[in-house]
Amino acid sequence: MASATRPFSRFEWMLAGRYLRPTRKEGFVSIISILSLLGIALGVAALIIVMAVMNGFRHDLLSRILGLKGHIMVQGVQGALPDFDQIVKQVRAVPGVTSAAPVVEGQVMASASGASLGVVVRGIRAEDLKRMTVVSNSLDPRTLGAFKGDDAVIIGSRLAERLRLAPGMGITLIAPRGNVTPFGVTPRIKTYRIAGTFSIGMSEYDQSYIFMPLEQAQLYFNMGATVSGIEVMTVDPDRVKELAAPVSQAAGAYARTYTWQDIDSSFFDAIEVERNVMFMILTLIVLVAALNIISGLIMLVKDKTRDIAILRTMGATSGAMMRVFMIAGASIGVAGTLIGFLIGVVFCANIESIRQGLSKLTGTTLFDPTIYFLERMPARMETGEVASVVIMALSLSFLATLYPAWRASRLDPVEALRYE
Numbered sequence: 001m002a003s004a005t006r007p008f009s010r011f012e013w014m015l016a017g018r019y020l021r022p023t024r025k026e027g028f029v030s031i032i033s034i035l036s037l038l039g040i041a042l043g044v045a046a047l048i049i050v051m052a053v054m055n056g057f058r059h060d061l062l063s064r065i066l067g068l069k070g071h072i073m074v075q076g077v078q079g080a081l082p083d084f085d086q087i088v089k090q091v092r093a094v095p096g097v098t099s100a101a102p103v104v105e106g107q108v109m110a111s112a113s114g115a116s117l118g119v120v121v122r123g124i125r126a127e128d129l130k131r132m133t134v135v136s137n138s139l140d141p142r143t144l145g146a147f148k149g150d151d152a153v154i155i156g157s158r159l160a161e162r163l164r165l166a167p168g169m170g171i172t173l174i175a176p177r178g179n180v181t182p183f184g185v186t187p188r189i190k191t192y193r194i195a196g197t198f199s200i201g202m203s204e205y206d207q208s209y210i211f212m213p214l215e216q217a218q219l220y221f222n223m224g225a226t227v228s229g230i231e232v233m234t235v236d237p238d239r240v241k242e243l244a245a246p247v248s249q250a251a252g253a254y255a256r257t258y259t260w261q262d263i264d265s266s267f268f269d270a271i272e273v274e275r276n277v278m279f280m281i282l283t284l285i286v287l288v289a290a291l292n293i294i295s296g297l298i299m300l301v302k303d304k305t306r307d308i309a310i311l312r313t314m315g316a317t318s319g320a321m322m323r324v325f326m327i328a329g330a331s332i333g334v335a336g337t338l339i340g341f342l343i344g345v346v347f348c349a350n351i352e353s354i355r356q357g358l359s360k361l362t363g364t365t366l367f368d369p370t371i372y373f374l375e376r377m378p379a380r381m382e383t384g385e386v387a388s389v390v391i392m393a394l395s396l397s398f399l400a401t402l403y404p405a406w407r408a409s410r411l412d413p414v415e416a417l418r419y420e
Contacts, residue, residue: 038289056378056380066237106175154210294401
C-alpha cells in the first residue's frame with residue numbers, strides 16, 4: 001500500500017496512461033492531445049531543420065569565401081605592394097598565421113565562342129594555389145603541373161560552361177588598361193590556354209574567377225615587381241582580430257591590413273540576425289502546442305471530476321492527483337519532442353536528396369545556385385543548438401501541465417460528488 005502511494009508510483013503512471021487512451025466519450029479531448037503532440041513534433045523538427053540549414057549556409061559560405069580570399073589582406077599604402085617576398089616571409093613568422101600568399105588581382109573581360117563576360121583574374125603562384133585546398137581539391141591532378149608558362153590559366157567550371165570551353169581551348173582576356181601609346185592607353189588583349197577548371201561549389205566564384213601564374217599576371221596588369229596584396233590565412237578565422245595588429249606590424253609601415261570581418265561582416269551578421277528571428281518565430285509553434293496541452297488537460301480534468309473525487313475519497317492525496325495529470329501532460333510533450341527530434345535529424349541527414357526528389361516531383365528548381373550561391377543545400381547540426389531546442393520544448397511542455405494539474409489537486413471531493 002505504501003509503494004502505491006509514494007510519489008510517481010506505478011499506480012500514478014498507470015492512471016495517467018489510462019487517461020491518455022481515447023474512449024468514445026472523451027474523443028474530443030483525445031483529438032486535442034494528438035494535435036498538441038503533432039504541434040510539438042512539427043515545431044521541434046522545424047526548429048532543428050531551420051537552425052541546421054542556417055548553420056550550414058554560414059559554414060559553407062564562410063569556408064568557401066575565406067578559403068578563396070584569405071582571412072587577412074595586406075596591401076600597400078599607395079596601392080601596389082613592393083618588396084612582397086620579404087613581407088611574406090615576415091608575416092609567415094607571426095604565431096597563428098598558417099600561410100601567406102602574394103596575389104595580383106584585376107577585372108577583365110573574358111571572351112570566347114562569341115560571348116563575353118566580366119571576370120576577375122587572380123595571379124598566384126602554383127605552390128600557393130596548391131595550398132588553397134578549396135580550389136586545388138577540385139582540380140585534376142595534372143592541372144597544377146600545366147599551370148605554368150606565359151599562356152596558362154585555370155577558370156571556373158560555370159564560366160567554362162557559359163562560354164562553352166574545355167581544357168586545352170583558348171580564352172581571350174581584355175584588360176581596360178594595357179599598352180601605353182602616343183595616342184593614349186589602349187586595352188590589352190591576349191589569348192590564354194585553359195590548363196583546367198575548378199569548382200568550389202559557389203556559383204558566384206565558379207563563374208567569375210580566373211587564376212593566372214603570378215609573374216604573367218604582373219606583366220598583364222603592368223604591375224612590374226609589385227603585387228596587389230598578400231592574402232594571409234590564420235588558425236581561427238573567428239579570432240582574426242587578435243592577429244590583425246601583429247600582422248600589420250610584421251608587414252611594415254608602408255602596408256595596411258584589413259580582415260575578412262571588415263569586408264564581409266555585414267553579410268554574415270545578416271545571416272545571424274535572420275537565424276535568430278527564425279528561431280523566435282518557430283518557437284511560437286511549440287508555444288501554441290504547449291497551450292493546446294493546457295486546454296486539453298483542463299478539459300480532461302473537468303471530464304474526470306467524478307473519478308478524481310472517488311479516488312480522493314479512497315485515500316488518494318492531492319499530490320498524487322497533481323502528479324497524475326503532470327505525467328499525462330508531460331508524456332505528450334516528451335513524445336512530441338522525441339518524434340520531432342527524430343524527424344529533424346533524419347531530414348537534415350538527407351536534405352539534399354529530399355530537395356532533389358521534390359524538385360523532380362514538382363518540376364521546379366527549389367534551390368537555384370545562381371540565387372543562393374551554393375550548389376547544394378547545406379545542413380549542419382550543432383549539438384548545443386539541438387540540445388537547447390529539445391530542452392526548450394520539454395520545459396514548455398512541463399510548464400503547460402502545472403496549472404491543469406494544480407486544478408485537479410485542488411478539487412474538493414465533497415463538492416464534486418454532491419450532485420452525483
